[in-house]
Amino acid sequence: QQQVKQSPQSLIVQKGGISIINCAYENTAFDYFPWYQQFPGKGPALLIAIRPDVSEKKEGRFTISFNKSAKQFSLHIMDSQPGDSATYFCAAGGAAGNKLTFGGGTRVLVKP
């Protein structure tokens, strides 16, 4: 019940295109859903996060869509740039402290 499933595992998109990554969770106690970006040799960097009381949140070129009834959420990267080439992780956390359960990651390659 603690799993977070992420898809696809990898993604190739042309510069200027839209990257879409999907995640699904099982545990309804989760109430915090962040996305992280990780470059090789670096720690994950917090990109954007959402809570279940909203269905969408946008920050710059990054948008999270959240569907509470389906227990799914997704990250959209608009106008993808070569500098966005990285591994993206979704995660889910509950009210009891800071334990995050991560998805398996999506490797995004943006071709110029």
Place this chain on the structure above:
Amino acid sequence: KAGVTQTPRYLIKTRGQQVTLSCSPISGHRSVSWYQQTPGQGLQFLFEYFSETQRNKGNFPGRFSGRQFSNSRSEMNVSTLELGDSALYLCASSPGSGARYNEQFFGPGTRLTVL
């Protein structure tokens, strides 16, 4: 504000040895969480410390332990190292309370290789 710092950045140990990793959180943050990242298992939660107390624990054997000091700095220890403990160990800092209590900011990690 300075970010999360972890030392050392790289470590090579042999099976059976023990290791201690250190993490300094962002100034003012009272919660420190530790994660293990491997290609096979991905990112897995080890434990969280808040105000010097372990608040959450993941599903790792007792060989993995941690502690937090009064200045919020944290250490994790792995005893009797196994080959499978080779991983990137990440520390994450968060306020621990308040409106943004669980926003976690990661350090660069410590790359542990067990030979």
